[in-house]
Amino acid sequence: MKNLKKDYSPLVYRLVAKIPKGKVTTYGQIAKKLKMKSARLVGQILHNNSDPVKTPCHRVVFADGKLSKSYAFGGAKKQKEKLMNEGITFVKNKIDFKTFLYSL
């Protein structure tokens, strides 16, 4: 019996923290990189995240380029605003991956 969540948390945070300013990634990419069973785990861990300051979760979005509806730091609208502040542009309320997707 191990604390799988606590085991993945630092990995997810580390990976997310590596995302440079002006770039974004998806839950699926993180999950795949960390050999996680499902992308949902990434989201659950990030939501359970106790250090949002060191973890720019706003740079983590859906595979479609959309934002999470349950963004914990003020809503998807706030998240979008943060991303635009990083220099990321939106197309039809979606992130332009071909320009801003960060390869893990």
Place this chain on the structure above:
DNA sequence: TGTGTGACGATCG
């Protein structure tokens, strides 16, 4: 111990 839930993703209709 079992059931429900969820920052997702892919597929079906």
Place this chain on the structure above:
DNA sequence: GCGATCGCCACAC
């Protein structure tokens, strides 16, 4: 093209 549904698996209750 968009909406709805299922599957994924760890965690909370």
